[in-house]
Amino acid sequence: MADTQGKPATPKIMREFEFPALGHGLLPSHYSRKDFGDDFYFGPSSSSFQIEGGHRRDGRRRNIFDTFAEKNRLFDQYGEDAINHREHFKADVDLIKQMGFNSYRFSISWSRILPTGKKESKSEAGIKFYKDLFEELKQADITPMVTLLHFDPPQDLEDEYHTFLRPEIVDDFCDYAEICFEEFGDYVKYWTTINEPWYVAYGGYIEGAIPPGFRSDRDYDALQTAAEAKSGKTFDHQFCSICPPYQCSHKSLSAIAKNSTSLPNTLSRVVLPPKDQWPYVAVHYQILAHAKAFKLYKEKYQKTQGGKIGINIVAQWFIPLEDTLEDRDAAQRALDFMVGWVMEPVYSGCYPENMVKYATKGFLPKLDKDMVKGTYDFVSFIYYTSRYVSNLDLGGGDYILDRRVEFHERSKDGVPIGNLQGAAGWIYDYPQGLLECLRYIKKNYGDPEIYIHENGFDDPDRPPTDPAAIHDADRVQYLHDHLDAVQKAIKEDVNVKGYFVWSLMDNLELGVGHDSRFGIIYIDYKDLNSKRMPKLSASWFKHFLANDQTKKKGATGDQEKEDPTKEESNGAPTKGEMTKAESNGTA
Numbered sequence: 001m002a003d004t005q006g007k008p009a010t011p012k013i014m015r016e017f018e019f020p021a022l023g024h025g026l027l028p029s030h031y032s033r034k035d036f037g038d039d040f041y042f043g044p045s046s047s048s049f050q051i052e053g054g055h056r057r058d059g060r061r062r063n064i065f066d067t068f069a070e071k072n073r074l075f076d077q078y079g080e081d082a083i084n085h086r087e088h089f090k091a092d093v094d095l096i097k098q099m100g101f102n103s104y105r106f107s108i109s110w111s112r113i114l115p116t117g118k119k120e121s122k123s124e125a126g127i128k129f130y131k132d133l134f135e136e137l138k139q140a141d142i143t144p145m146v147t148l149l150h151f152d153p154p155q156d157l158e159d160e161y162h163t164f165l166r167p168e169i170v171d172d173f174c175d176y177a178e179i180c181f182e183e184f185g186d187y188v189k190y191w192t193t194i195n196e197p198w199y200v201a202y203g204g205y206i207e208g209a210i211p212p213g214f215r216s217d218r219d220y221d222a223l224q225t226a227a228e229a230k231s232g233k234t235f236d237h238q239f240c241s242i243c244p245p246y247q248c249s250h251k252s253l254s255a256i257a258k259n260s261t262s263l264p265n266t267l268s269r270v271v272l273p274p275k276d277q278w279p280y281v282a283v284h285y286q287i288l289a290h291a292k293a294f295k296l297y298k299e300k301y302q303k304t305q306g307g308k309i310g311i312n313i314v315a316q317w318f319i320p321l322e323d324t325l326e327d328r329d330a331a332q333r334a335l336d337f338m339v340g341w342v343m344e345p346v347y348s349g350c351y352p353e354n355m356v357k358y359a360t361k362g363f364l365p366k367l368d369k370d371m372v373k374g375t376y377d378f379v380s381f382i383y384y385t386s387r388y389v390s391n392l393d394l395g396g397g398d399y400i401l402d403r404r405v406e407f408h409e410r411s412k413d414g415v416p417i418g419n420l421q422g423a424a425g426w427i428y429d430y431p432q433g434l435l436e437c438l439r440y441i442k443k444n445y446g447d448p449e450i451y452i453h454e455n456g457f458d459d460p461d462r463p464p465t466d467p468a469a470i471h472d473a474d475r476v477q478y479l480h481d482h483l484d485a486v487q488k489a490i491k492e493d494v495n496v497k498g499y500f501v502w503s504l505m506d507n508l509e510l511g512v513g514h515d516s517r518f519g520i521i522y523i524d525y526k527d528l529n530s531k532r533m534p535k536l537s538a539s540w541f542k543h544f545l546a547n548d549q550t551k552k553k554g555a556t557g558d559q560e561k562e563d564p565t566k567e568e569s570n571g572a573p574t575k576g577e578m579t580k581a582e583s584n585g586t587a
Helices: 064-072 085-098 124-139 155-161 168-184 197-205 220-231 253-259 265-269 275-305 325-348 353-358 399-403 431-444 473-491 536-546
Strands: 041-045 103-107 143-149 190-194 308-315 318-320 378-383 387-391 405-408 419-421 427-429 449-454 496-502
Touching: 041 143, 041 449, 064 155, 085 124, 103 496, 124 143, 124 168, 143 168, 143 449, 155 168, 168 190, 168 275, 190 275, 197 275, 197 308, 197 325, 275 308, 275 325, 275 399, 308 325, 308 449, 318 325, 325 353, 325 387, 325 399, 325 405, 325 431, 353 399, 378 431, 419 473, 427 473, 431 449, 431 473, 473 496, 473 536
Parallel strands: 041 103, 041 496, 103 143, 143 190, 190 308, 308 378, 318 387, 378 449, 449 496
Antiparallel strands: 387 405, 419 427
């Protein structure tokens, strides 16, 4: 049997899922589902490139993730099949429902809707796929939260003008957004424009860890060695790494770096800014693209469709390594160069004062305040971990050096900020950081609605026969701890309205492929049509969301872990509450 496009029909996945039994004392000790309120959304999270597959279906053309993954040979299956969600979405929605979730956060593939990226290339087949998905979610009473762009703009636009390094992206993104509003607006009441603009710039134009995969030419190791020789001080090995999601210390870094240093020949006709300015320019045009799509929705669609629209930010909490003015200022700069880089413009219409002061002269583009100010109905928020920071001024010259911050995993006494979790080695279990970030957003950006759209950690790749592949007790503890932080924030009147675990299923993780498993559902990559296997964490959610009784023990039957910092509130104070230190760097 074959489908209408000549491909063999894909076997259907069984909808009878086996959930692991929960041990005694696995449910929360001092909070329950009802403590979050009836209007609170719980759900899993995913993105189109990482789960859909079907990359030759629906007229879809390549996006920059296809090119990046193929070029760097990171994946056994570089996205052609992903985990076959394109074929199995009905069973996947049924699985979401069986776990008790009332919402699902996912992204739409721009190149499936508009294969060339231009509005003239509209694909009715691509639109039908998403309408079928939305209809399935509607029948399951699951509220969709939709991200328009999750690291994967069409390759045709990259070839034409290099996407976020040129102003042309603003109109093209808005055209794409409008088609989504027109076609799906009756289904979608929560839109997020762009996922993690900060990491698009950091991972895509500095580390080279995600598309488009350009790596900074600056030799930070040599710079650090010279600075250490001059000062007589040994700097932390992470001085230039914030350890973001999918950090480049992974074994695939060498392959990425070797293949990410040259521009496509097709860009020779395009005028681009200096390479060290690229991260600043990339975030700038993402903000403008977001703002234009936001205003379009507000003016043309919101009244009739009744939805809301926001932007996504990723954050860590930064704790001064020492209680000095210099390190407190470093903590504030770290926040401003990460969270404030996106949030301050869409809130006030301006870049953070620290960025204006410390960014290399001429690198920070000028904002149109009237265009970008106030362009969000809610904040889509991502949190995984936190870091200690200290002041480190090696002079400016690019984004890394302009921050003047050194990052640390341990306190000055050598104590880790939290228990190290996951296979990639960058996520420390520090739920206090989530609470601090939520407080910070409330206090500094107009007390908005906040939806935590990603939180979780990864396991190493294990075969399905390994019991540890399913029994992810450490993940249960991590999720328990972070939901506890969310519940505390709600008690403090922080306007948190939703929590989404990353991720729904093991999938094609950015920068590391199949070596890393974030899912609460296990996927056998050698047989993508086999039954999805719920992990212990999926059972935990299933019972937690259906259970309102208070238990006596913590998430894994143990007493709650003590916060390693032993502080109720740590890190950089609220903007404006900190006395600024003098800087010897260039602005």
